[in-house]
Amino acid sequence: MTKLPRFVLVAVAISLLQIAFIGWMVAGRAALLRDGTDVTLAVEPIDPRDLLRGDYVVLSYPISQLRGDLAPRGASGGDTIYVRVGPGENGTFQPVAARLGSPPEAALGDGEIDIRGTVRRSEFGSVHSNFGIERFYVPEGAGRGIEEDMRQDRFEVVLAVGKDGSAQIRSLLHEGRPVYSDPIF
């Protein structure tokens, strides 16, 4: 009988470690939502499905593709990129500067903030990057409807951005109202 408790204790320990890890992931994201600065970006759509996480809407932002003077030179896939955004017309933020490896040198202007991402590819002077905020997961079947609405209506995403530049989707806004919101801490 002495063997039973020990083996079961191992099982408890393994399970708690796994659950603690999940908890740590949740806590990190929740902290970002709680403490992060809100940034609103305009979005453009599509609608595929992920095997484990289910249906989602693909989101693309003004910062996803930087052109002309904004695009940092010499970018290649895998580089870290910081894009500085500031409040623009009709309440959404617009990119104002970008730099590879570290945030732009100039001091942050009023309401400006840096978002950190990874360069996906760079071609013909435009730089395509990911910021970990390109997907919005929705209940099964709901994606198609949102995608259709996106063609005609105004959609925006509210982000929570941390001091280190990591970004987290807070909500997806359809004509200013949140789509499918369910408070998570």
Added chain:
Amino acid sequence: MLLRQRVVQREIDHWQDNGLIDRSTADRLRSDLEGRGGNVRVVETLVVMSAMLFAAAILIFVAANWEAIPRLARCAMLAIVILAANIGGASQMVRGNRHVAEGLWIVGAAGFGASIALVGQMYHLSGDAAGAFLIWYVATAASALAFSSRALSAVCVGLAVSWLAAEASQTFSIFSTYAKANHLYPLLLVGAYLVSFRTGSVLARHAALVALVFYFIWLFDDWGVLFAVGLLIVSIGLFVVAIRMPDPLDRIVRLNGGLPVHLLLYAILAAAMLHSEWYEGVELAALAAVLLALLVGVLLVGGRESRAVRGLVYTAFAAELSFVYVKMVGSMLSTAGFLLVAALAFAAFAFVVSRFERRFAVEAAT
């Protein structure tokens, strides 16, 4: 097991008919054979299959993102699944129900993977499906070690392959944009192989060796013909060693003598790679001649010991001949090339047949 039992049954009949053993011995052997039972295996497989279905149900449930249950409640449900499955598995194991325990641990591992997916979904994390598989792999390997779980060590191999697939799909395609081979993959397979030493899962070891094929394909894409030539030479060389010294090698790799078949598969893969580069003219003829000669050599070295090796050699031989034939007809090459290769192939085949006949004759005489 049932197939092996039938083979042994036939041998017993044969010995009894020839008077090598008497009736009572034969009956005792038969009853011993039946006593081993073949049904337990079927039950075990069914339990594990049911666990896999349950695991898939958990994963797809999370993917469905059903609004009726709040996300936090789903999170809590998964935590309960992890705890209950792992603890339940441990207590079943202590009671001696190994297959039930294995099934429950599979469900526990799925619960962890589903939790990672759920967190990604809750916070709309777009990146890194590959990273999720990596974490899942590490957690599952830890569970496999802690529980000495055979099933989980095999699941680790599956997760390594999933990681590779996710990594490749993130970077478009293995074969085009992302040509640089990722060396983490073989490390994951080696890790699963080492874990299987503790868990005692031969299946996991075989699976890991088969899964290594994807890495070879990647390396070939990266390094080209040089890699294929190297793979061919190394795997044939190791094949000869594995056939000549089965015992010391098998004590290291612990494959129940299955190593030569894997090495031969790698060699055949290398041959296919070479043919993807050299598929016409003199190159094709020369390569086909070398490969056919190699097949004959393999048959002479290892064909007698292993039925699987013989089967593979015949299949590869037929494939090689068909490839050459189709290529020759399709590209309307000069008849001379075709005749040369065909002549070489037939000569090689005749050589094999005569060697075997001589060997059989010698054996029959002694």
